[in-house]
Amino acid sequence: MRAKTERRRRNGQFKLLDRFSSLRDALNGLGILVVEQHNARIHLVVATCVLALGLLTGLSGLEWILVFAAIALVWMAEAFNSALEYLADAAVPDTHPLIGKAKDVAAAGVLISASFAVMVGLWAFIPG
Template sequence: MRAKTERRRRGSQFSLLDRFTSLRDALNGLGILLVEQHNARIHFVVAICVLALGLLTGLSGVEWIMVFAAIALVWMAEAFNSSLEYLADAAVPETHELIGKAKDVAAAGVLISAGFAVLVGLWVFIPGLIR
């Protein structure tokens, strides 16, 4: 934590070491997401299955972009949802109506992104599976 405070204090100075530290922190966050969040592990397994299906069906370049964008959107939504939950639980450990609403709305964001990913999957894979 002290390193982040020190980086902020230095302001806009560019440091390659700070970039590597930021990358390490982000990878640590990805690890936390996979280890601690059950739904993230489900998203991971589904993403692997979708990528394998893409290889089997021979997706075009544009179709791959659509699939990768949908996967990234779901992962981003899950990460933001999880981070909001961690912050809310730290700030207000007891049950609070507004915290519950915030968590529900963040979870809705994940649901919306997952629904979009399903639509992309149907759009991309049904023609290939029919062939």
């Protein structure tokens, strides 16, 4: 693992194969999120329902843009939150008040994005 990172750093030049490798890593991360994180699975179910409802009700262009933005924002927040949890658990296996704070603040990021998504959903799907 370290050898791979070192090799990339030393080479430093653009390689299409490396870019595909990065894309594969990112997709692997998405898989880890869905398989290991309960909240991500909830986001997946909710996002699928919202997209299906959007197709059924026929959203406007602006509504689709905001719905996609809200879904992307929630997934980004969940990904960063989970990444921080993995890092924190690897770096500090024991309990530490600052790790607790860091995790709570990261979770607050997910809450903020989810609140925005709820507001977008209400605006897009409730008539009037």
